[in-house]
Amino acid sequence: MAVAFKELAGSPVETYTPEGMKAQRRILVAWEDRHAMVAELLGDEFEFGGRPQAHYPNRNGVVAMDVRLEPWPECPDEQGAFSDITTDLNSYSGKYTQIVVDYELLDMTGSRPDLPDVEADTFLIYRMDFGGEYIELPGHSLS
Secondary structure (H helix, E strand, O other), rough: OOOOOEEEOOOOEEEEEEEEEEEEEEEEEHHHHHHHHHHHHHHHEEEEEEEOOEEOOOEEEEEEEEEEEEEEOOOOOOOOOOOOOOOOOOOOOOOEEEEEEEEOOOOOOOOOOOOOOOOOOOOOOOOOOOOOOOOOOOOHHOO
16 A cells, blocks of 8 residues: 655655666655655565565666654654663654655666576666674694
8 A cells, every 4th residue: 555645845856877766755745654755665564575675656776775764853853761771762642753765776888798687677786794703723734
């Protein structure tokens, strides 16, 4: 189900460079719907998988890459003192969240010949994680 939103005045802002288009939008959604909107923008369960990232209107190669949420207006309900930093959080129930969405152009130039062939309008996103294992060896055991 699509989340209802309002776009704020002054939005969107588009930037064009030799590397491609970037854009930023500022929208308002109900506080209670903020996580559902993030899922719509970044894909299922905030992961790049399942449902794809949302694209910028009329620009399929320009997709949502960064999403920032802020209470709007910044005045929480009176909640008194908190006691647990891991569970207590300001509540803005019945108010709005301002969501700032940064869009970027995916590399569609074919500059990576090592990538597999894909169907049209399919976007690949790669992640890399690295690590190492270390073992201590006493100097007298080396030869």
